[in-house]
Amino acid sequence: RSVCVSASTPLDSARLRISPSTCSLAACRRRAAMTLGESHEIHKKVVVHPIVLLSAVDHYNRVAKNTKKRVVGMLLGEHVKGVLDVTNSYAVPFEEDERDPNIWFLDHSFHETMFSMFKKVNAREKLVGWYSTGPKIRPGDLHIDQLVRRYTPHPVMVIIDVKPKELGIPTEAYHAVEEILEGKQQQWTFKHIPSEIGALEAEEVGVEHLLRDVKDMTISTLANQVAQKLGALKGLAARLSEVDAYLQNVLSGRMPVNHRIIYQLQDVFNLLPNLNIEQLIKAFAVKTNDMMLAVYLSSVIRAVVALHTLINNKLENKEKEQLKDAVDK
Numbered sequence: 001r002s003v004c005v006s007a008s009t010p011l012d013s014a015r016l017r018i019s020p021s022t023c024s025l026a027a028c029r030r031r032a033a034m035t036l037g038e039s040h041e042i043h044k045k046v047v048v049h050p051i052v053l054l055s056a057v058d059h060y061n062r063v064a065k066n067t068k069k070r071v072v073g074m075l076l077g078e079h080v081k082g083v084l085d086v087t088n089s090y091a092v093p094f095e096e097d098e099r100d101p102n103i104w105f106l107d108h109s110f111h112e113t114m115f116s117m118f119k120k121v122n123a124r125e126k127l128v129g130w131y132s133t134g135p136k137i138r139p140g141d142l143h144i145d146q147l148v149r150r151y152t153p154h155p156v157m158v159i160i161d162v163k164p165k166e167l168g169i170p171t172e173a174y175h176a177v178e179e180i181l182e183g184k185q186q187q188w189t190f191k192h193i194p195s196e197i198g199a200l201e202a203e204e205v206g207v208e209h210l211l212r213d214v215k216d217m218t219i220s221t222l223a224n225q226v227a228q229k230l231g232a233l234k235g236l237a238a239r240l241s242e243v244d245a246y247l248q249n250v251l252s253g254r255m256p257v258n259h260r261i262i263y264q265l266q267d268v269f270n271l272l273p274n275l276n277i278e279q280l281i282k283a284f285a286v287k288t289n290d291m292m293l294a295v296y297l298s299s300v301i302r303a304v305v306a307l308h309t310l311i312n313n314k315l316e317n318k319e320k321e322q323l324k325d326a327v328d329k
Contacts, residue, residue: 042154044082046173047198050207052089052131053170056160059091060133068098070133072144074111075158076118076125084156085198088125090114101139106147115151129156129175135163137174142188145176156193167235171195 052075059071072094077086092111096104115127130148132141141157148155154175161170173195176188199207243265249255273280 043079043084043156043173043175043193046084046086046156046158046171046193046195048086048158048160048171048173048195049077049088050197050199050203052086052158053160053197055089055091056131056133057162060162063091064133069096070094070138072106072130072132074115074127074148075129075131075156076115076122077128078124078126079128084128086128086156086158088118088122089131090118092130096140102143104140104144106144108147111151127152127155129158131158131160133162134159134172135161137190141190142176145190146188149176157190158195166238167231168238169195169197171197 056071056073059073063069063071071091073089073091075086076088076090077084079085092114093107094105118125127148129152130144132138132144137159145155145157157174157176159172159174161172164170173193174190175193177191178186179189180186246255246261250257275281275284
């Protein structure tokens with residue numbers, strides 16, 4: 001099927017029109033081979049760079065801040081050995097009807113102009129997909145993906161949560177695949193791709209400079225490390241809650257069993273230490289006692305130093321008072 005959305009059509013009349021595409025038997029076979037052979041493992045991992053996150057947040061703050069709307073833009077980058085590096089992005093005018101998800105407007109003429117200008121600056125950056133501030137997948141996303149597919153054969157969709165409520169990576173990556181179900185027509189659906197945040201050395205330096213204005217420099221390094229550990233533990237607790245909810249849904253029959261997920265959970269459980277072994281219990285106790293001893297000694301030393309500073313301060317004040325009395329006499 002081919003997707004046609006006019007960039008010059010106003011929002012009320014920019015209704016998605018899907019018409020069957022005519023192709024020869026050879027072309028259909030080539031398309032089927034491409035779908036079956038390349039749709040699997042096209043992108044093993046998506047690495048989102050900080051400049052993309054900053055651009056998406058700036059785009060949202062300029063266009064849809066304090067609203068329920070989302071913003072959409074294009075992603076640029078390069079594909080190397082199964083890893084997709086998303087290194088740049090730009091905003092695209094986008095509107096959609098909140099009552100009807102099939103009515104939306106995306107200015108692809110603006111996109112073509114912007115992409116041609118970006119190509120002059122850096123020819124290595126190719127169009128690799130598009131982003132949305134979601135924060136979840138919406139019904140019209142498959143239609144938008146079909147439109148982007150006109151410019152790149154295997155686009156990725158990255159959902160960037162500009163207002164995350166949970167700890168963790170604020171990005172989710174997907175790519176559309178064509179599924180064939182028994183007794184049903186072929187349909188497109190989104191498949192999840194592992195994503196992470198990565199940066200070049202120059203980007204890391206720039207991010208550090210930006211964070212200097214955000215972080216409180218009066219807080220010690222130890223306090224920052226403790227805050228990071230606490231954040232990591234909260235993220236782990238959230239992931240464990242998701243695992244528990246998934247298993248409960250499987251047991252109740254609300255979700256089908258995914259053997260790949262079950263195998264991965266079994267691998268996680270196999271890596272957990274057996275706390276019933278006496279030697280391991282003793283080793284944990286010794287390690288904990290050593291750590292608590294270091295904490296106790298540091299607390300005692302801090303108290304002694306504080307008392308020493310207090311005594312010195314009192315002695316200095318007493319000497320100053322004596323000198324003042326001697327001068328007055």
